[in-house]
Amino acid sequence: LGGKNALYIDKSADLTLASELAVRGAFGLTGQSCTATSRVIVHKEVYSQFKQKLLERVKRWKVGPGTEDVDMGPVVDESQYKKDLQYIEVGKNEGAKLIYGGNTLGGKGYFLEPTIFEGVSKEMRLFKEEIFGPILSVTEVKSLDEAIDLVNAVDYGHTAGIVATDIRAINEFVTKVEAGVIKVNKPTVGLELQAPFGGFKNSGATTWKEMGEEALEFYTREKTIYEGW
Template sequence: MITLKNFIGGELCDPAHGNYLDNYNPSIGEVYAQIPDSSQEDLHAAVNAANAAFPMWSQLPIGERSKHLMKLADLIEANLDQLAAAESQDNGKPVSLARKVDIPRAAANFRFFAAAIVNDGTSAHIMEGQAVNYTRRAPLGVVGCISPWNLPLYLLTWKIAPALATGNCVIAKPSEVTPYTAHLLGELVQEAGIPAGVLNILHGRGAGIGQMLVDHADIKAISFTGGTSTGKVIARSAAEQFKKVSLELGGKNPVLVFDDCEFEEAVATSVRSAFTNQGEICLCGSRIFVQESIYNEFKEAFVSKVQKLKVGDPNTTVDMGPLVSREHLQKVKNHVDQAKKQGATILTGGEKIERKGYYFEPTVIEGMDEYCAINQEEVFGPVVTLVPFRDEADAIAKANSTVYGLAAVIWTNDLKCAHRVAHQIQSGIIWVNCWMLRDLRTPFGGMKASGVGREGGEEALRFFTEPQNICIKL
């Protein structure tokens, strides 16, 4: 049994009240760790440590802050195997996926923003014969970063890195479902020599320590990734204090497959975009709309590939591991059962896998229009629907038929069509003839109920700073 600790003021420490939560290994459905159930006292200690560290950290030369973050990136890479194993044990994802994607991306996040701050510039505006104005971007102070369970270290570092790079001190709250790599990150922060109090990590329930973090008057901004319903609660709480928020929320992403696409590539990539990480990625394509003229051909090829996906122990060579928790497994099953009752046709899958752990079959559904529940609600699992469309206008209408607007994929060899359709889809991210190609310089985030604000590149640097104009008379 592993006992995780909070990371406050540069030290790994027990929760103030001595309360812990069970943490489960989803591949076997058993408790393997105890995690702190943090309290107001723990938050108070973390805020004090961060406030004490802020003057020094914010005034540290940019080059020195950059070196600290580069060192942390090096240590993440050096501990790739340990971190990947921990991520798989905690989340259920294949360890091969964690080794290839999650942990390298966590290192890349620190490396990217460490480089960004030393290459950033400021603006100056000259009033001829009168004055010079220059704009500085000042760090906010102590900020809160709350991350989800699906890409635990990947998304936690995506928030922490720009916040630290711009001179803020951070209190991070990882998901209570997947806290292990955040605990290990605290150990690496110690080893990297990052000053005490600059980064603090508190474990516990979202409705508990997470809400306390959002409500605390000394927390100047909240960066949150998670469910839309939780995002609404955070937005309301933050609004009362005029606190900055960045909310990366749910998605119900469309994939539009036109009849002039590169067929084999469209099929293979659509399978990957639907079932990578058990479909537990906010960017997964869960609604696949296919032009009528190739619908049956696409369906046959797609289902055939899905049926060949291997589901099993994430420590072995598999395409999918278990879902993250018993509760989430039941949620996914309930969505599929509801679709069956409403007349959906299950082309493959649709059931729990009877074995130890939280496994669900990769599932393909057809026979439902774009307004049914399975095409409107975020399932966040290995479930995808197939729906035919007539023409561009029909495809666009179907793509835009949900409250979400995070990402979309367009498959066509007609460049003009790609531009026309992309400009009319209400999504923050559009991939054409690809999926999950990510340039860290680009803005990341969604429209409508998929969020507020953008992460990544200059957008992240701006979010974690406040512009201040200084006018000097000539």
């Protein structure tokens, strides 16, 4: 159930909402969810304004132990901690621009700052590979068509999201995007137990779904019995 989930920010988006959804989706579970937002794809007409709001929001995101006033906890273990640090270096070496975070926080525990790169192209490992940590890539596009192409330009199809008020853009996105779960004006994380859950491509078995009525089939082994008397 791997994922490289994208959130598209349309030119019609409420940018305050968009920045909130991006930060919550990317960092709310320290990026350690198969439905976490790993990529944000932004229409060029709102890129600068969105970037400003994104940075303003993430600066208020508090990292620490599991107390009520904390937004993001530590990375799960040493192995994932080292992997996250390696991907931060990968991003720098590939030419992506680090615009926030990228540092360890010291002390006990595997604490990292929420980390954001911009200028991430589809050829970069940072764009294509699942990291499972608090690292977000941001990519600018010229059109909805380009955004959809980039959302689909990975080997995964778990969740995807769009932030928009243009119903035509929303309908085109949900129709053409290759993902098992699509969110509209909501974070890519968070699911309803009564609804089917499962991805496309390398994000699961397309014909089987967890949760909802489809889960009965997912968790059932059929057996055919012949009897003669």
